[in-house]
Amino acid sequence: MGMPSRPTLIVRSLVAGRRSVVSSTAPRSAPADPASEALGGARLLSAYRTMVLARALDERCLALQRQGRIGFYAPHSGEEAALVGSAMAMEPDDWIFPAYRELTVALVRGTSLQSVVDQLFADAGDASKGRQMPNHFAFREQHFVSVSSPIGTQITHAVGAAMAARYRKAPVATITYFGDGATSSNDFHAGLNFAGVFRAPTIFFCQNNEWAISLPRERQTRSATLAMKAEAYGFPGVVVDGNDVGEVYRAVRAARHRAVAGEGPTLIEAQVYRLGPHSTSDDPRRYRNDQEVEAARGRDPIHRLRTELTKAGAWDDARDAALVEDLRGTIAAAIARAEATPPVDPLSLFDDVFARATPRLEAEREECAAHPAAERKSP
Amino acid sequence: MGMPSRPTLIVRSLVAGRRSVVSSTAPRSAPADPASEALGGARLLSAYRTMVLARALDERCLALQRQGRIGFYAPHSGEEAALVGSAMAMEPDDWIFPAYRELTVALVRGTSLQSVVDQLFADAGDASKGRQMPNHFAFREQHFVSVSSPIGTQITHAVGAAMAARYRKAPVATITYFGDGATSSNDFHAGLNFAGVFRAPTIFFCQNNEWAISLPRERQTRSATLAMKAEAYGFPGVVVDGNDVGEVYRAVRAARHRAVAGEGPTLIEAQVYRLGPHSTSDDPRRYRNDQEVEAARGRDPIHRLRTELTKAGAWDDARDAALVEDLRGTIAAAIARAEATPPVDPLSLFDDVFARATPRLEAEREECAAHPAAERKSP
Amino acid sequence: MTELTLVQAVNRGLQEAMRSDPDVVVLGEDVGVNGGVFRATEGLLKEFGADRVLDTPLSETGIVGSAIGMALYGLKPVAEIQFLDFIYPAFDQIVSELAKMRYRSGGQFPCHVVVRAPYGGGIKGGLYHSQSTEAYFCHTAGLKVVIPSTPADAKGLLLSAVADEDPVIFLEPKRIYRSVTGEVPDGDQRVPFGVARTVRPGHDVSVFAYGAMVPVATEAAAGVEAEGISAEVIDLRSLVPLDEAAVLASVAKTGRAVVVHEAARFCGFGAEVAALLAERAFFSLKAPIARVTGYDTPFPYALENVYLPDNGRVAAAIRATAQAG
Amino acid sequence: MTELTLVQAVNRGLQEAMRSDPDVVVLGEDVGVNGGVFRATEGLLKEFGADRVLDTPLSETGIVGSAIGMALYGLKPVAEIQFLDFIYPAFDQIVSELAKMRYRSGGQFPCHVVVRAPYGGGIKGGLYHSQSTEAYFCHTAGLKVVIPSTPADAKGLLLSAVADEDPVIFLEPKRIYRSVTGEVPDGDQRVPFGVARTVRPGHDVSVFAYGAMVPVATEAAAGVEAEGISAEVIDLRSLVPLDEAAVLASVAKTGRAVVVHEAARFCGFGAEVAALLAERAFFSLKAPIARVTGYDTPFPYALENVYLPDNGRVAAAIRATAQAG
Numbered sequence A, B: 001m002g003m004p005s006r007p008t009l010i011v012r013s014l015v016a017g018r019r020s021v022v023s024s025t026a027p028r029s030a031p032a033d034p035a036s037e038a039l040g041g042a043r044l045l046s047a048y049r050t051m052v053l054a055r056a057l058d059e060r061c062l063a064l065q066r067q068g069r070i071g072f073y074a075p076h077s078g079e080e081a082a083l084v085g086s087a088m089a090m091e092p093d094d095w096i097f098p099a100y101r102e103l104t105v106a107l108v109r110g111t112s113l114q115s116v117v118d119q120l121f122a123d124a125g126d127a128s129k130g131r132q133m134p135n136h137f138a139f140r141e142q143h144f145v146s147v148s149s150p151i152g153t154q155i156t157h158a159v160g161a162a163m164a165a166r167y168r169k170a171p172v173a174t175i176t177y178f179g180d181g182a183t184s185s186n187d188f189h190a191g192l193n194f195a196g197v198f199r200a201p202t203i204f205f206c207q208n209n210e211w212a213i214s215l216p217r218e219r220q221t222r223s224a225t226l227a228m229k230a231e232a233y234g235f236p237g238v239v240v241d242g243n244d245v246g247e248v249y250r251a252v253r254a255a256r257h258r259a260v261a262g263e264g265p266t267l268i269e270a271q272v273y274r275l276g277p278h279s280t281s282d283d284p285r286r287y288r289n290d291q292e293v294e295a296a297r298g299r300d301p302i303h304r305l306r307t308e309l310t311k312a313g314a315w316d317d318a319r320d321a322a323l324v325e326d327l328r329g330t331i332a333a334a335i336a337r338a339e340a341t342p343p344v345d346p347l348s349l350f351d352d353v354f355a356r357a358t359p360r361l362e363a364e365r366e367e368c369a370a371h372p373a374a375e376r377k378s379p
Numbered sequence C, D: 001m002t003e004l005t006l007v008q009a010v011n012r013g014l015q016e017a018m019r020s021d022p023d024v025v026v027l028g029e030d031v032g033v034n035g036g037v038f039r040a041t042e043g044l045l046k047e048f049g050a051d052r053v054l055d056t057p058l059s060e061t062g063i064v065g066s067a068i069g070m071a072l073y074g075l076k077p078v079a080e081i082q083f084l085d086f087i088y089p090a091f092d093q094i095v096s097e098l099a100k101m102r103y104r105s106g107g108q109f110p111c112h113v114v115v116r117a118p119y120g121g122g123i124k125g126g127l128y129h130s131q132s133t134e135a136y137f138c139h140t141a142g143l144k145v146v147i148p149s150t151p152a153d154a155k156g157l158l159l160s161a162v163a164d165e166d167p168v169i170f171l172e173p174k175r176i177y178r179s180v181t182g183e184v185p186d187g188d189q190r191v192p193f194g195v196a197r198t199v200r201p202g203h204d205v206s207v208f209a210y211g212a213m214v215p216v217a218t219e220a221a222a223g224v225e226a227e228g229i230s231a232e233v234i235d236l237r238s239l240v241p242l243d244e245a246a247v248l249a250s251v252a253k254t255g256r257a258v259v260v261h262e263a264a265r266f267c268g269f270g271a272e273v274a275a276l277l278a279e280r281a282f283f284s285l286k287a288p289i290a291r292v293t294g295y296d297t298p299f300p301y302a303l304e305n306v307y308l309p310d311n312g313r314v315a316a317a318i319r320a321t322a323q324a325g
């Protein structure tokens, strides 16, 4: 990630116990430790903490964008259980091929909150060197592959990487995240078909949040469910309640077993709801009504898990308030640090086009250096 | 078609009786004449004649290519019943979006054999002005839309045209032909999805001939059948025996009824076998064995229909020999005429890029005219 | 005449075209209920109904492919691609089908389709909401490519596009969607293709630009006036067909040329303008032909303002070109 | 050294690369059992097995998309596109993903992928088995683009491509797949990118060409020698990165330039060469820069020989350029 000297807040610590349960030294092809097959105890609590962090980050970032402090933001509120449950089911050597709402997955994978915030600010601390809009993360160490805006393109990558892992005989699965809208993309079709034909160890994780900007799910496609599309490619598809972190975890876990056992891919449709706007550029009141959103709020995954934990005596209001307070402070500190971080170097524009700049790029770098930034006008 | 002064051999005459059964003056939205719902009597005989013509043409064209008299040819032997049965089920106002093996469909639609042969020779009589390789036909009058080489691209066109027909409230359906390989294309996915969402009056007619050049059907996709892929788009898919002209006819007829009744699209998988090479550039012995081909020959659609007609007393060997003899003569005459037709005008290169040539194109036409053809060397 | 922003002018152009011809339909992602993510199709669903304003699934392949099918049947579809950066799933349909249908069928099957897309940088959109890849389309025989830089041209060129029997790629400089306003003629007033617009006459240097670079070039030209340099600014606006006569006439007069565009330089549209001049205005040329363009990197996010040609870079190129030779 | 045809040299290059590095895998349509429709992958399945030579479903989107995924994981895939004309279903993956992955991730995720495709006319392939659309890729920052015209370069450039950490579009002039033969070094002998090849030295006119136009240009240059014109022929072969130094040095000497390519002229690669010269060799230039190219029409079938630059057209351009000014 290129930023080793900066102190890192690793959310993995929030997901306490994860490391101890899934031993990375255990033989990978051996039957999994049954304890890892359900999310309970300390791990369920860490799942909850991560979900609360994710929600708090969403709220803070929407405000940052309104204040003009970051340029854009795509919230994930309503999708936290699906994100956390799926991410926790994957192993450290597995690879993630995310879309733009999977910030939380990066956190579960061990990416530092600071790295995430630096990306949103596109500052000199950004692992991607300020090259992309907010939410378009890339974290090499965590096998969290670079997010792009074109819908669906990561799906075939996940399949190719899975094929490569199999070629290398590594007990590795890949998971790719995408929305209901992305099921209409070319890469969905090509990716699922290749995965079926080559029995790629891939999990296709569809976040069906009912909307693709203004297009409702039922006008995106006429199939009864999105999961059933898997049959067209000769492998199973399952629908899960994406508001239930445990159910999501178990489904992804099972799919991962299938994958590394050589039984092929699985499509999982997590039924969730996008509580917020599509992004900070969107006004959802133009196309959906408040009742629908209110009804979805009633199924809020965080609320649900809090109730569950509280009923089980593992959580209470005081601890909740303290957690929220604590996380807000952590987030504020990361933001403060990002805002104190210098911007990226203008001449770094010419880096990373290729491994080594061509003569033409070096000439352009010199040309660019000759034009003082003072003459530059903002658009 | 631009060739009105040339005498035309209309194959429609070979398909005797068709016009009388499907009256073009009958109210289009009225329930169909039950007599048209099955292929029998004179119409079955004309189906047979067309199939025999198609086979004879294939044999002749493969020879022409070997002799260097045409540049390329993609045979359809083994697919005649599916082609003729489906084409006869469509109405004159319907639109056809073919791939490159649908020459016979053009004939059933009433395109003259001479027009077809002129296209193969790319001569001055070619309705498409010699612009395309053999088999890439376009016949405006017959609503037989221009064939292109990229696999699958016609599928979305068929859907758009069907949506347009519905917008115009015309009782028209569209049919698009494509192979098993094309089910992997982007346009298959987009086209079927749009058709499902917009309930487009389209028939997706998949010629599953078991091979996409050297790739066998089971490695093209892992779904149990190709027809079941329709379910992923929310409409029915059916498998038909593509060697049975009657079964094909009834299935397409039913799908057409559904379409014009506003009940949406249908995917039909016709199970056939490509008896010949993929094209004259292909050597199928590199990837499939003779036994498989021999087994398929045992299911030859022409042989099957001849046996059926003969058993019913409607046909005999003498008539068969006479028909073949007659058709060979007809084909030979068309070829002779094509070979006597002048080549296309070199400066027509610059026509039809746009409705009217731009100044740049006119300048290039002049530049081209200045270079005498004598200096030109064949590649 | 009505004072409109550029995006409003696009909207009025669509409205006008749909009012005067029932064969005109609009399709794309979020174009109906939502009125388009930039509001270019605002109000159309309400006025013309869901039969003529189609919210499509998320598939550019489907949008352009079905638009071609509609056109073949006889309609005049106007397809919106939400950002030019997302046109590539439709690239096969555009270059293999749309551009070649008329030609390959010997004129039997024309393709009366307009593909509209907002394009270009300056909105902090990063790699995928900023690109200017007009050269791909300009290099594809069979496509017309137009780019307005004023509200009047936005409406007038769009009306010409919808009326044109050939496929038109209509690119809208989203950076100036709202920042530029101007008087726009009411009704069906078309601006013809193939005619460049002289924004500012001059006699020392010719500056060729289009889209959002037109105001940048104009400002730079105005700026160097005080230094005694008279720069002529020409808005090419119709890239295909290009008004070659206007380009050649201007350089016949000035003998010097600067080409400005946002797109990457290598094989960009500026190369064609330079090549045209090097071929057909060679004996008038008094100085090297300068290109002020985006650099040969992907479009950046944080460094957008470093990447995009600005007043400073264009003015420097005009000065250098005026003084060279 | 072994005497090989161009397509055999491609085949040996693949074999060599696969032998020396188990991370190299080959995928595409009909590349395995069938050995490729042009036999470029003949024998590879047998030697390396179905794990390394993958016959894929009919989806260029899937071929390039999965190749990218393989490369991200650490393999070095070589994807075959059966004809360049069929690359467009993969265009989104190529321009949006392959070209930008390294850049957008700040160098974290390079994309070690080679995309091979036979391209160009001269085989009576009509619109869709003949096109030369290299300019699309050359205009896309982040892609390298190379085109051999000899068997030695075919193997040597391919070995460099497979070894290169960056994505390479490797275009093979299929018209001369079998008609051109030549001595090819055995083993892992690479030809570096970014270095043009002087086919024939000369001092009156510089002729720039690549691919199947190299033999055409060379023949034309030999032809005009009798008329007292000394034409230098340079095979650009590496379009990105371009050997600008070689281009400029040749024209510094001759003062005259002709660019030859099969692709359509408008916004073609020749425009970039002309623009480069008009910018950086202006004061050496003594004559207009000529482009001898395909015309701005789709690629035809019956009239292929009218469309393609030939000896007559190139010779005429050399003559006119030598005499102008």
Ligand SMILES: Cc1ncc(C[n+]2csc(CCOP(=O)(O)OP(=O)(O)O)c2C)c(N)n1
Binding pocket: A101, A149, A150, A151, A178, A179, A180, A181, A182, A183, A207, A209, A211, A212, A213, A274, A278, C029, C058, C060, C082, C086, C089
């Ligand atoms: C190829 C492409 N077309 C259009 C867009 C514009 N766009 C961005 S997000 C989006 C909707 C995505 O919906 P979905 O896949 O359901 O994901 P969600 O945003 O709901 O998470 C659209 C149309 C895009 N990014 N890429």
Ligand SMILES: Cc1ncc(C[n+]2csc(CCOP(=O)(O)OP(=O)(O)O)c2C)c(N)n1
Binding pocket: B101, B149, B150, B151, B178, B179, B180, B181, B182, B183, B207, B209, B211, B212, B213, B274, B278, D029, D058, D060, D082, D086, D089
């Ligand atoms: C997009 C694209 N990729 C590759 C090809 C090369 N190609 C031509 S035909 C063919 C196989 C088609 O198989 P199928 O769809 O089953 O049709 P069939 O030839 O069996 O009738 C291929 C790969 C092509 N024409 N278009």
Ligand SMILES: [Mg+2]
Binding pocket: A179, A180, A181, A207, A208, A209, A210, A211, A212, A213
């Ligand atoms: Mg969604």
Ligand SMILES: [Mg+2]
Binding pocket: B179, B180, B181, B207, B208, B209, B210, B211, B212, B213
């Ligand atoms: Mg097939």
